[in-house]
Every structure is written in C-alpha cells, then in structure tokens.
Amino acid sequence: MSDSTERPIPSWASPDSAETNEEVLTALQTYKKKDADKVIVRFKAVGNAPIMKQNFFKITSANRFQAVIQFLRKELGYKGTEPLHTYINLAFSPAPDDTVANLFKSFQTDNHLIVNYSTTAAWG
Amino acid sequence: MSTYGTTRHHHSPATNFSNNKAIDYHTTLFRRLTWDGTVPLEIRVDPKELPANSDRNLECFFIQAPRVSYLPLLMPEIRRFFMDLVFDDSAAKDLKDEEWWFETVEGTLVKWHWPIGLIYDNHTISASTKPSTSRSSTNVAPLRLTLHLASPPNDKLLLSPSPEACKQAFMGQLKEADFMRWGSTKRMTGLRQQDQDGLWEGIKEHNFDDYWRVASKVTPTTAPTRTHSPAAPSSSASMVNRPPSADPAGPSERDGAYNVRSVPVRLYLPDGPVMQSLVPPMLDDNSPRTLSHYLTEHIPLLFPTPPPAPPPSRTNPHPRPPPVPSPAYALIQGIVTPLETEMAWLGGCLAGADGWVNVCIGINS
Numbered sequence: 140m141s142d143s144t145e146r147p148i149p150s151w152a153s154p155d156s157a158e159t160n161e162e163v164l165t166a167l168q169t170y171k172k173k174d175a176d177k178v179i180v181r182f183k184a185v186g187n188a189p190i191m192k193q194n195f196f197k198i199t200s201a202n203r204f205q206a207v208i209q210f211l212r213k214e215l216g217y218k219g220t221e222p223l224h225t226y227i228n229l230a231f232s233p234a235p236d237d238t239v240a241n242l243f244k245s246f247q248t249d250n251h252l253i254v255n256y257s258t259t260a261a262w263g
Numbered sequence: 264m265s266t267y268g269t270t271r272h273h274h275s276p277a278t279n280f281s282n283n284k285a286i287d288y289h290t291t292l293f294r295r296l297t298w299d300g301t302v303p304l305e306i307r308v309d310p311k312e313l314p315a316n317s318d319r320n321l322e323c324f325f326i327q328a329p330r331v332s333y334l335p336l337l338m339p340e341i342r343r344f345f346m347d348l349v350f351d352d353s354a355a356k357d358l359k360d361e362e363w364w365f366e367t368v369e370g371t372l373v374k375w376h377w378p379i380g381l382i383y384d385n386h387t388i389s390a391s392t393k394p395s396t397s398r399s400s401t402n403v404a405p406l407r408l409t410l411h412l413a414s415p416p417n418d419k420l421l422l423s424p425s426p427e428a429c430k431q432a433f434m435g436q437l438k439e440a441d442f443m444r445w446g447s448t449k450r451m452t453g454l455r456q457q458d459q460d461g462l463w464e465g466i467k468e469h470n471f472d473d474y475w476r477v478a479s480k481v482t483p484t485t486a487p488t489r490t491h492s493p494a495a496p497s498s499s500a501s502m503v504n505r506p507p508s509a510d511p512a513g514p515s516e517r518d519g520a521y522n523v524r525s526v527p528v529r530l531y532l533p534d535g536p537v538m539q540s541l542v543p544p545m546l547d548d549n550s551p552r553t554l555s556h557y558l559t560e561h562i563p564l565l566f567p568t569p570p571p572a573p574p575p576s577r578t579n580p581h582p583r584p585p586p587v588p589s590p591a592y593a594l595i596q597g598i599v600t601p602l603e604t605e606m607a608w609l610g611g612c613l614a615g616a617d618g619w620v621n622v623c624i625g626i627n628s
Contacts, residue, residue: 162592170538171532171535230438230599231442233435242539
C-alpha cells in the first residue's frame with residue numbers, strides 16, 4: 140500500500156501497516172507448535188461396556204479427544220455405528236475437538252486423565 | 264472504587280449503591296448485554312454447487328444472529344430462504360440439508376458446535392494477522408460464509424448438524440464448565456431434567472428469562488452477599504481481597520465467582536491453537552487474578568510482564584504501571600477487553616451461554 144503522490148493522508152484514512160510485526164508472527168508460530176509430550180490416559184468401563192485388559196495408555200497430548208475416541212473404538216473392536224459414549228471423570232463429555240493436553244491440564248487425577256466409556260448414555 | 268468484584272476501572276452507576284439489589288442488577292446487566300449481542304452473517308451458496316435454474320439475484324442470505332446461538336438452530340430459516348426463493352422446485356427436491364455445511368470465504372471450516380459469537384470472533388482474530396487489503400474499515404462487517412450443499416467433511420466437522428447433536432454438545436460444555444468451577448458436576452446434575460432442557464429451550468427461543476431462570480442456579484454471581492454488614496463504600500480492602508476463610512459467609516458467597524476452583528476460560532489464538540488450563544480466580548497473595556495475569560502467564564510472547572508501578576507519591580498515591588503498547592489484544596464477546604478486568608468477573612458476567620469465557624487474541628496492526 141504505497142502512496143507515491145505525496146498527498147497527506149488524513150489520520151482516519153491512514154493505511155494499516157502493510158506488514159504485521161515479524162516478531163508477533165514468530166510468537167504465534169511458537170504457540171502453534173504441537174506438543175510432543177505424552178500423558179497417561181486411563182480407560183474405565185462403565186455399566187456393561189467391555190473391560191480392557193490393558194487400560195493405561197500413553198497418548199500424545201496434542202491429539203484431539205476425537206483421536207482418543209477412535210483409539211478406544213479400535214481397541215474395543217467397535218464399529219463406527221455401535222454407540223460408545225465417553226466421559227471425563229464420570230462427569231461430562233468433552234468437545235471432540237478439544238485436545239488431550241487441555242483436558243489433562245484441567246481434569247487430571249493423580250497424573251492420569253480418566254476416560255470412562257459406556258455403551259449407553261450415562262452423564263450426557 | 265467498587266466494593267464488589269468487577270473490573271476495577273469500571274465506574275458504572277451501580278457502584279454508587281451498596282445494596283445487593285444494585286449489585287445483582289450489575290451482574291444481570293452484563294449478562295443481558297452478552298445475551299443480546301448479535302453478529303451479522305452473509306451466507307452465499309457455493310456458486311459451483313448452485314443447482315440449475317436457481318435465482319441468482321437472490322443467492323445471498325443475510326442474518327443478524329445471536330452470539331449465544333448455534334448454526335444448527337439457524338438452519339430452518341436459512342433453508343426456507345434458499346428453498347423458497349433461490350432454488351428451483353425440482354432441484355430443491357434432490358437436496359438433503361443434512362449434507363449442508365459451511366466454510367468461511369477464506370476456506371476455514373465452520374464447526375456446528377461452536378457458539379456463533381465465537382465463530383465470528385475467531386474469524387476476526389484470524390483476519391487480524393493477514394495483510395489488511397481485504398479487511399473492512401468497520402468492525403461490524405458481516406462474516407461471509409459459503410454454504411456447501413453436499414459432501415460434508417464429517418471427519419473434520421466432528422459432529423452432525425442436527426439440533427439434537429448440538430444440544431448434547433452444549434450440555435457437555437455446561438457440565439465441563441461446572442467441573443472446572445467446582446471439581447464436580449453436582450450443580451448441573453442437581454437440576455431437574457425439565458430445567459436442564461429449559462437451558463437449551465432458552466437458547467433455541469433466544470429467551471433470556473427462560474435461560475437465566477435455570478442458569479443462575481449454576482453460574483456463580485459476582486455479588487458478595489454478606490448480610491451482616493453492608494459493604495462500606497470505597498474501601499481499598501475489597502471483599503474479594505480477603506481470604507475466603509476469614510469471612511463468616513453464607514452458602515451464597517461460597518458459591519461466588521471469586522471462590523470457584525477455576526474460571527472456565529479458553530484462549531483462542533489466530534488460526535489456533537486453543538488453550539485451556541486451571542485458572543483460579545485469586546492469586547497466591549489473595550488478590551484477584553486479572554486478564555493481564557492470565558495472558559502474561561499463558562502467552563508471554565504476546566503479553567509481556569508489565570513493568571512495576573512507580574512508587575506512590577503525595578500527588579499520586581495509587582500509581583499505575585506505565586502503559587506498554589502490546590502487540591496483541593483480547594477480544595471477549597466481541598469487545599476489546601481491558602487487561603485489568605478480573606477473571607472471576609468475566610466468569611460471572613461475560614461467559615457464553617455454555618458457561619465458558621472465550622478469550623480471542625487478535626494482533627494489533
């Protein structure tokens with residue numbers, strides 16, 4: 140946005156700076172970096188849901204909760220159409236696009252994120 | 264200064280009163296303003312997908328949508344407009360509206376389960392990082408959405424566009440917010456089923472009274488409710504600065520916004536990520552945690568620690584730290600929010616209908 144005519148520009152019409160501050164963009168990139176850390180997720184069956192032999196898993200915390208649901212379905216051998224409800228701390232279903240990192244930071248118990256699963260709606 | 268918890272700089276008429284009615288009025292006022300907030304949307308069918316014989320003169324639908332509402336709730340109106348006025352009758356018959364989905368004109372997928380106000384603010388901050396050529400000079404430009412009529416990318420949308428799925432997600436968010444505040448969902452699960460459903464009905468009908476009749480049972484108020492001594496006007500020892508244990512408070516105050524385990528708050532950066540963690544309303548020294556504390560702690564590269572205030576002098580007994588121009592700003596419910604705003608106050612007054620305070624970070628140009 141260069142103005143070659145040297146015409147004074149009234150303050151209300153002054154163009155925004157053409158370049159957003161490089162430093163700021165670098166800062167944003169820093170926060171965008173995916174967290175490679177892993178956290179322990181502990182699955183617990185509710186009601187008559189099948190029990191897992193191994194129920195502790197280390198899961199990359201940058202994953203979305205949706206990935207946890209898919210992982211759990213695979214472990215249980217559940218098809219896409221079979222209902223499977225998932226909850227945190229026997230209390231609520233998180234949004235599927237929330238990250239494991241966010242859920243862990245907010246709701247971990249003794250360094251575990253407890254994910255309950257049920258074949259019927261329990262705390263929905 | 265105010266004797267109840269709110270933004271310290273705020274001089275509302277309510278600060279002149281010390282009775283609880285005025286204080287309740289204050290909280291209710293901001294809840295009302297939040298509830299009444301609307302955003303303009305401009306919805307255009309993807310020209311490549313427009314069925315044959317559509318009326319191209321009317322292809323654009325404008326709506327002023329409530330911030331606290333959801334796109335699945337607007338679908339009947341959007342559908343009616345396009346079906347009745349734009350699409351040819353025979354073409355309309357083949358369209359399945361459960362396959363409809365939205366993108367911004369920039370190509371960002373629009374999630375069904377995000378409140379419309381959040382979709383709008385998230386777009387504003389995303390645009391704030393882009394070269395300004397396409398940006399409008401006013402800040403009330405409509406959010407331009409492209410409506411696609413087929414092949415929804417379900418793996419990315421995550422939830423179905425049905426109002427029922429949206430309701431489930433909404434209730435889930437309310438319970439998650441409850442858990443953030445108290446470490447359990449007792450308050451939410453303690454509501455009768457009829458009341459729980461009433462919350463969603465309030466959103467659907469955009470009825471403030473219906474929604475808040477129930478929501479006020481689970482949302483902490485910012486009003487101190489001590490009855491044994493009326494709050495002294497203008498004392499620097501604000502109620503909220505006292506350790507909670509020092510107050511022989513009734514149950515209402517224990518339920519107050521300044522006594523929660525954590526304020527339900529999420530931080531949105533332009534084009535991601537979204538950050539969430541425990542945000543206690545008070546600092547270790549028992550002073551209220553402000554937006555400035557919160558942002559400096561979580562995104563110090565964008566909100567550096569402010570310099571200390573100069574020592575008090577006779578002419579300036581309560582000096583403020585010198586202002587530092589920040590490269591970024593915080594947008595909450597579409598409002599550029601002063602950094603001295605207290606987190607607890609935000610939780611009680613500016614949370615969305617799902618209980619969450621959404622702090623969107625934009626970049627100053």
